[in-house]
Amino acid sequence: MAVNFSELAVEGVRSLRPYQPGKPIDELARELGLNEADIVKLASNENPLGPSPKALEAIKAELADLTRYPDGAGFVLKKTLSEKLSIAPEQITLGNGSSDILDFIVRVFVNDGDSVVFSQHAFAIYGLVAKMVGAESIVTPAKEYGHDLEAMASAINDRTRIVFVTNPNNPTGTWNTRDELVNFLNEVPAHVIVLLDEAYFEYVHEADYPDGISLLKDYPNLVVTRTFSKAYGLASLRVGYGVSSPELADLMNRVRPPFNVDSFALAAANATLLDEDYVKESIALNDAGMAYLTGEFDALGLAYIPSVGNFISFKVPDGVNAMDVYNGLLRQGVIVRPVANYEMPEYLRVSIGTEAENTAFITALKTVLS
Ligand SMILES: *Cc1c(COP(=O)(O)O)cnc(C)c1O
Secondary structure (H helix, E strand, O other), X not given: OOOOHXXXXXXXXXXXXXXXXXXXXXXXXXXXXXXXXXXXXXXXXXXXXXXXXHHHHHHHHHHHHOOOOOOOOOHHHHHHHHHHHOOOHHHEEEEOOXXXXXXXXHHHHOOOOOEEEEEOOOOOHXXXXXXXXXXXXXXXXXXXXXXXXXXXXXXXXXXXXXEEEEOOOOOOOOOOOHHHHHHXXXXXXXXXXXXXXXXXXXXXXOOOOOOHHHHOOOOOOEEEEEEOOOOOOOHHXXXXXEEOOHHHHHXXXXXXXXXXXXXXXXXXXXXXXXXXXXXXXXXXXXHHHXXXXXXXXXXXXXXXXXXXXXXXXXXXXXXXXXXXXXXXXXXXXXXXXXOHHHOXXXXXXXXXXXXXXXXXXHHHHHHHHO
């Protein structure tokens, strides 16, 4: 008899559904018979500027060492990060994308039958990594699409090991103030880990937006994650990091696979960290694009959730199906992101692109809605 391997898979995996990424450019090009160059992808919050030239140079310099394993300890990148962030290298855990860190923290602390807490409309990976280890996900209702941190603290039960806070959150672009975060951290029991996901940290200008790393000294249960996939423009290379106490970093480094970040990623991340002009330019481009898009949404009478990230979720007009708008935009060669799986069926999320990409998106949107 044929073996049914699906039935043999561990329970958390049997009910797991893979993460749904934004539609790739080459896939749509094949489907529409278009050139990849004619397609505008604003679906995965990628940096539209292209990589830093310094990153490209650093990668070229690594090519000759392709036969060697990378530095598993990430010495150079950790040193640069520690200087830039005024932390010790021992506080850093490097990830193959910051998503890796979410997986590590769950594997370090969460047993089958434990629970994790996160907000409605929060980033999808938290539920996935929790399910994988058989944990219960406690999802608290959002407040005007943002995290209700008081409700999240109240939802913690005897089995809760981790609370995931995304600041700002994806796909809503909402954020919490320093006071809200500190009040929350004061409420969370000392043995419960708070994973503060700051993937969009660099884009936020709000004066009362907190820097999670500055709170580490007061809250030993805090882990802050950041990434090179967004403002640093290196999504393809998969590199991110966690910052925590050395004790938590030591635990996470025990479950981290050896060589989880490759030489090109290490070198490019380090070079982009040192290229401050690149990051400034990325942020300025984002600010201009955000102003343009919100202006156009206002002019079109489309509601949107004010966002401090490099993306924005807008509401399709009443009586219009968001998937129809999504598919209509695809036919115009523009890829945005449906967010029905984030319980936002009447919204679409669009990443901020270059000026030309943003204009192409608005032109296509007007066509689809007319
Ligand atoms: C994009 C994103 C990340 C980054 O993922 P990487 O694995 O670092 O590419 C993390 N958290 C949120 C909320 C994101 O939107």
